[in-house]
Amino acid sequence: MNGVRLFFDIQGAQLRPEGPWLAEHPIVVIVHTGPGSDHTAYKEHIGPYLADTAQVVYIDLRGCGLSDRSTPETWNVESWSSDLHGLLEQIGVERPVVLGAGFGCYVALRYAQRWPADVSKLVLSNPNARAVTERMIERYGELGGAKAEASAREFFERPSETSIAAFLRDCFTVMVPPVYAARLMLMPIWNLELAIHWTATEMKTLDLRPGLGAIEAPTLVLAASHDPQYPPASIAEVIDGLPDVCVEHYPGARHSVFRDAPESMAAIAEFVA
Amino acid sequence: MKIAVGDVELFFDVEGPKVVPSEDEWVERPTVVLLHAGPGADHSLYKDLVGPRLASVAQVVYLDQRGDGRSSRSDAAHWNLDTWSDDLRGFLDALEIERPVLLGSAIGSLVALTFASRYPDRAAGLVLVSAVARYVHQRSVSEFDRLGGAHAGEVAARYFGDPTEATFADYMNVCLPLYTRRPLDPDVIARMRINPEGTVNWTRAEAAKLDLREAVGRITCPVLLFAGEDDPSFTLAGAEELADSLPAGLTTFRRIPAAGHGVFRDAPWALDETAEFIRVGSSVRPEGDDGALVGFS
Numbered sequence: 001m002n003g004v005r006l007f008f009d010i011q012g013a014q015l016r017p018e019g020p021w022l023a024e025h026p027i028v029v030i031v032h033t034g035p036g037s038d039h040t041a042y043k044e045h046i047g048p049y050l051a052d053t054a055q056v057v058y059i060d061l062r063g064c065g066l067s068d069r070s071t072p073e074t075w076n077v078e079s080w081s082s083d084l085h086g087l088l089e090q091i092g093v094e095r096p097v098v099l100g101a102g103f104g105c106y107v108a109l110r111y112a113q114r115w116p117a118d119v120s121k122l123v124l125s126n127p128n129a130r131a132v133t134e135r136m137i138e139r140y141g142e143l144g145g146a147k148a149e150a151s152a153r154e155f156f157e158r159p160s161e162t163s164i165a166a167f168l169r170d171c172f173t174v175m176v177p178p179v180y181a182a183r184l185m186l187m188p189i190w191n192l193e194l195a196i197h198w199t200a201t202e203m204k205t206l207d208l209r210p211g212l213g214a215i216e217a218p219t220l221v222l223a224a225s226h227d228p229q230y231p232p233a234s235i236a237e238v239i240d241g242l243p244d245v246c247v248e249h250y251p252g253a254r255h256s257v258f259r260d261a262p263e264s265m266a267a268i269a270e271f272v273a
Numbered sequence: 274m275k276i277a278v279g280d281v282e283l284f285f286d287v288e289g290p291k292v293v294p295s296e297d298e299w300v301e302r303p304t305v306v307l308l309h310a311g312p313g314a315d316h317s318l319y320k321d322l323v324g325p326r327l328a329s330v331a332q333v334v335y336l337d338q339r340g341d342g343r344s345s346r347s348d349a350a351h352w353n354l355d356t357w358s359d360d361l362r363g364f365l366d367a368l369e370i371e372r373p374v375l376l377g378s379a380i381g382s383l384v385a386l387t388f389a390s391r392y393p394d395r396a397a398g399l400v401l402v403s404a405v406a407r408y409v410h411q412r413s414v415s416e417f418d419r420l421g422g423a424h425a426g427e428v429a430a431r432y433f434g435d436p437t438e439a440t441f442a443d444y445m446n447v448c449l450p451l452y453t454r455r456p457l458d459p460d461v462i463a464r465m466r467i468n469p470e471g472t473v474n475w476t477r478a479e480a481a482k483l484d485l486r487e488a489v490g491r492i493t494c495p496v497l498l499f500a501g502e503d504d505p506s507f508t509l510a511g512a513e514e515l516a517d518s519l520p521a522g523l524t525t526f527r528r529i530p531a532a533g534h535g536v537f538r539d540a541p542w543a544l545d546e547t548a549e550f551i552r553v554g555s556s557v558r559p560e561g562d563d564g565a566l567v568g569f570s
Binding site for chain 2: 005009010011012013014015016017019020021022040043044047055058066090091092093186187
């Protein structure tokens with residue numbers, strides 16, 4: 001796809017027997033968080049949950065997981081959304097539900113801006129339209145204390161191998177509950193070079209707010225109150241900009257919404273059906 | 274889902290993920306591609322029983338062959354085993370499915386056999402349900418005669434001797450109900466998108482000259498072959514002849530009493546054995562292994 005090989009996986013059939021018919025079920029494409037993580041975490045909760053009633057397509061974005069690593073100058077929201085569009089076109093997926101989580105929401109939002117007619121519904125878990133680092137740093141301080149605040153500031157302002165190590169040490173367990181942190185750190189194939197690169201480049205300039213009004217698809221936003229990487233004030237910017245949106249609030253939930261607030265999965269299933 | 278392969282678009286569906294989590298790592302499961310009977314039927318035949326069961330051990334890929342179901346119709350000149358097996362090759366290449374197990378029943382088993390003899394390194398194993406190396410119409414006529422009486426034998430003989438829409442209609446009414454011991458679920462029939470032209474064309478054209486006895490000697494992967502003793506269409510005698518033509522050390526032959534066409538409906542245990550074959554038999558073979566399949570003789 002656009003010169004790279006993308007890994008995708010599928011769970012649940014699209015056509016299922018129902019009496020004398022094959023009933024067509026919706027297709028949900030899951031765009032993973034990160035930057036630099038992969039699709040695997042979703043196979044432990046929301047993916048199998050939705051596969052009961054929908055066909056779930058997992059994808060590893062370019063540079064991530066089992067997809068080609070490609071090169072840093074293509075690690076940006078423009079090429080990730082192009083890849084997604086190309087892949088779905090190649091395998092004949094028409095008007096899917098696109099589900100983005102965290103960082104994946106940047107890709108999902110950009111996809112829906114560029115190809116508004118090709119999305120039937122959008123589901124966004126803790127979406128931001130831009131990364132307001134001062135807000136994020138402040139939130140890391142409120143939820144994780146001075147050390148987390150300092151490490152977040154250092155990483156966002158001077159992204160490097162050293163600063164990301166400190167960031168992961170001091171901030172990851174603020175983003176997700178400590179009980180899940182080890183598994184979420186160890187199970188994906190991480191590309192930390194991509195995380196550093198994106199934080200140093202596109203994260204500083206990306207602003208998807210102007211195009212939000214072009215998104216036609218009905219959208220469900222899951223808004224967690226305690227995700228320092230995606231602060232409530234930034235989630236509110238997305239909600240304000242979307243033409244057709246409903247919101248579910250999850251007080252106390254962090255970045256790991258599906259683990260922290262499992263009731264969010266039923267809300268998505270109902271919205272997708 | 275659909276994907277462009279050569280001059281056609283092929284419909285496919287998928288059930289069960291390829292990569293699944295275990296306690297502390299990600300595990301890759303085998304892929305099994307289901308090749309449907311026909312020609313003129315479609316993948317939906319596998320949706321109620323076979324696919325869901327196998328999805329517990331493998332990633333299941335359903336495929337509508339060219340001419341059938343939701344795939345491009347193409348034309349009668351391209352409804353043949355060479356084209357279907359090349360379509361399959363193109364399909365696997367496009368999705369980068371490297372070495373799947375192929376499960377086929379009836380014509381689907383012939384596509385699997387043709388593919389595995391042309392591209393021996395691209396199949397990890399074959400599961401063949403109701404398969405023969407060639408059609409000997411007299412064998413089939415005798416079985417219809419035995420199972421349904423002289424009239425059934427006559428109707429079959431008329432259709433084989435002169436395949437037309439009219440003789441096919443009689444055959445469907447009189448002979449199809451004799452295919453399985455348990456009656457076919459009418460919902461399963463209703464779910465198919467049928468292309469009767471494809472069936473008649475097959476009987477008229479390729480079925481008459483089909484002979485895979487030599488080609489199947491080139492197959493290098495393990496084969497699990499099921500034959501129903503009461504299958505009037507793909508007869509036991511035909512399956513025995515196929516088993517004799519397949520490479521000896523690789524083939525497991527199961528003849529099933531009181532089972533008809535597409536044995537799984539009459540003998541559900543065969544599906545369990547299939548699941549185990551896919552789980553064990555398609556695992557990557559160690560270097561230097563002579564190819565004998567663990568667990569089957």
